[in-house]
Amino acid sequence: MEISRRRLLGTAGVTTAALGLFSAGLSGGAAWATPRYADDPYRLGVAAGDPTADGFVLWTRLAPDPLALDSRGGMPERKVSVAWQVATDEHFRHVVRSGRTWAVPELAHSVHAEVTGLRPDREYFYRFRTGGAISPVGRARTAPDPRGHGRLAATSFAFASCQCWYEGFYTAYRHMAAEDLDFVVHLGDYLYENGVGATAGVRGMTLDASFQRETYTLAEYRNRYALTKLDTDLQAAHAAFAWILTWDDHEIENNWAGDVAQIDGDGFPDADTAAFKARKASAMQAYYEHLPLRLPQKPQGDRARMYRRLGFGSLLDLHVLDSRSHRDDQVGGDGTKPGFDAERRDPSRTMLGAEQERWLLDGAGRSRATWNVLANQTLVAQVDQNPDPEILSSGLDMWDGYTAARDRLLTGFHERGVNNPVVLTGDIHRSVVADLKLDFDDPASPVVATEFAGTSLTSGKDGAAMDTVGRNWLTDGVNPHLKWHNAQRGYTRIRLTHRELRADYRVVPYVTSPGAPVETAGSFLVEAGRAGALQL
Template sequence: MTISRRQLLGYGGASLGAVLLGNGVWNAASSFAAPSGTGNPFTLGVASGDPAPDGVVLWTRLAPDPFAVDGSGGMPAKPVRVEYEIARDDRFRQVVRRGSVVATPELGHSVHPEIHGLAPDHEYHYRFRVGGELSPAGRTRTMPSLWSDPDELRFAFASCQAWQDGYFTAYDHMAAEDLDFVVHLGDYLYEYGVGTNKRGVTVDPRFHTETFDLARYRLQYSLYKSEAPLQLAHARFPWIVTFDDHEVENNWAGDISQADTEPDQDPAVFRLRRAAAFQAMYEHLPLRRAQIPSGPDMRMHRRLRYGRLADLTMLDTRQYRDDQPCGDGGGVGCADRFDTDRTILGAEQRQWLLDGFSSSRARWQILGNQAPIGQTDRDPGEAVDVWYDPWDGYVADRDRVLAAAQDRDVRNLVVITGDRHQNYAWDLKRDFTDPDSPVVASEFVGTSISSGADGADMNEDGVKFLAANPHMKFFNAQRGYVRVHVDRDRWRSDFRVLPYVTKPGAPVSTRASFVVEDQRPGVQPA
């Protein structure tokens, strides 16, 4: 592993040694013994992520007291050795890898061992051990080899899980699916206090405040990750994650806080908050060394390949964007949203994305995207009334990406998106200002896990959107996730929805299914 001087100086509270020990780059010294009498250290569960043909990254965080006021998880301020093992069977009789890493206080006693040398397209089981304590077992799966031609891919995608808005029941149902991996598209947590919540429960006053510093972000992650359905889904499948805005602050843009209208707003203060948020995110998710934050910077755009069937390109539409045009809201007549210099991706990431279009040999190009690319007109009349935070506020970047998909002969481009707390299936046009512009791609927007509370099958938004946007073929505003099946000839999205989330135990059903046919851009009813 190569560590640049910039990275070394950017780790903040986490020293370079702490980072390398927690990732297994340096061998864990046997002297880092587990503390005695601290209780079960695996209260936040286990996880795996970013699968490759030869391995995955594993994750856990030691936290016998996950709600310790200082954010320590109840661990002493010293390093602790953590052992792991990977087996072909769930009884761990056929162990194929054993090793150890060191959990350090600088990284909240989280560990992220990267496992290599596994067989492609295989299922494995893993677990951790600290002293006499054994973690729950997790199941993971490697990707097919790069030059293989898999018959099919099954995955689910989700986003937006506000603890205060309801229960995470959707993950119980997701865990029962037959999936190769899960994609989480952002808003894994919300920065808001949860003293007032739709669960109708009393919450410790420490959770009533908004999150700003590292200790408070750690507490917020502990609250979310203590949810049994979320732990179950993490333990069942490898996850591929990114962030949107609420992992830091609502509607942030680059170095600019949502509070950018305040005259005393200092970007340096926001960067400190972003650094704390990114460190806490890394500490609580199965992310690789490539995603280790360097202060307030964190590279999250990356590409994962599922043989020659599909490429999954995860985007970052927050870190490199310009400030939203005409304010953070929306409306009619904002000329700045068409400014050709305005970007949501940043020039470097955009070029990386377009180069990937040209170099990929995959049958399906999948973009993991945070906020809707498709135009969302809220006025059924002649005016175009849109929100400015999604790609509607950055029209030139949208046009460049969608034009490149056609001009560079992308065989099939399908975008999967979160953010909106609503389900859409719609076509992506090369130019939304031209009614005759061709359809060049397809987008499936997935609803929230819990954000927005119980929701409805149809609401006022849906009536307006379906009337104003002829490219929209489906709308629904219940909670849930999207299950995807891809083979060589067809993509199928099943919108899996729950009737309520403000109390536990809701059933799940498939509200609608839409397909994309090979080399035929646009969505169709299944």
């Protein structure tokens, strides 16, 4: 695994530093005292997440047989002690923090070690050891000092979403791993719940029948995550940077809303609330088990606190949203269709839930950071998807299906004088740049914020710079606040200074075979103090 510039290379020998013992407090059974693994227990890679000024959370999962049908990953029903180290160099000559934690069977022998006591705005390297097996080396950077000691001049990150494993190769992640970034934001659809097909789609593999059907049980979700995380390009991007993640719909089921499932006629009793809540609990647990999330994000049954705020000095406050768990059901039976204006505009309807909405507006209003960036799932901008000016056709799963909630969001930003709000969006499998206005139907209405919607990593297979949907959206006079569209696959790179934000849309020409090159399809600038994007 080769990663350029400041990146990691291979593994290194472990030091003899004394390691403290930390108990996860879950498994009361006897420990596996002398682990001996039939294969590499780190086959799913390593990761770091949610950086703060003094640390981050470290993740791995012990799984020498990741696709074992019992979903145990080839591990016994016993807890295992895992040592971790953090160093200032990739050869671990200067270890600055170390410790031990338990990998327990209740959490699929995943590890979530929350590291503190590090210096702000510094690069660190980390690794794990258990039973003599040493993990690959990962890299993560701490956030700048929130007290503003030392004014952060700039930060760079990338955001991505929608990585359907069987519809494309993760070549874009290999390119992302070679970028000069400080962290990565993932906006959802890390996993797809659908069956992978007889040949695993474009991957050309034969898998057990359990992978051919939709995921419902904890074992099925676990094995689908394991299948996804075996991809070495995805592992490279995780190992290169700390990730900040939130979910969208496919981590559980397409277009779910709160406790309401999508009725898809597959024979599973999704319409039964209790059955769907049980499915959610399984999906949420598997999500936590496979990603670098902190303890506050650990689910309690079918509930989890995914929305949270991360600060990067005086430059950036990142508001991570969960627009699935607390929303009302979509009107009109979901989908894209005309009508339902009264239902969409119902002031009682919510996208974020009252508590999260209040948390977001109050927090953004108090923020002293130069930029307030939202990690958001579905498109905020109004989009008439029918080019006929006499017909308004709306995507009812997007914020267009919750227009009163959108009005509260944008009006709240405007009235509170929120500093430079920018929305990052996934979900739609296409890139869109939009001005977010107080009133989308009034050309004179002020622009409140800028939205950068990013394309999918692979979902939808090979894309194109323009397609029928894009032509419809950009028809003259239909959506004048939309500035740009592209339907190729890839990710978006963001660079922030106190003066400006630059967004570069990095795309690959194909994903249905590996090895695609990467290029920049479009670049945009937002000036601090002036909402709206300028194309470069």
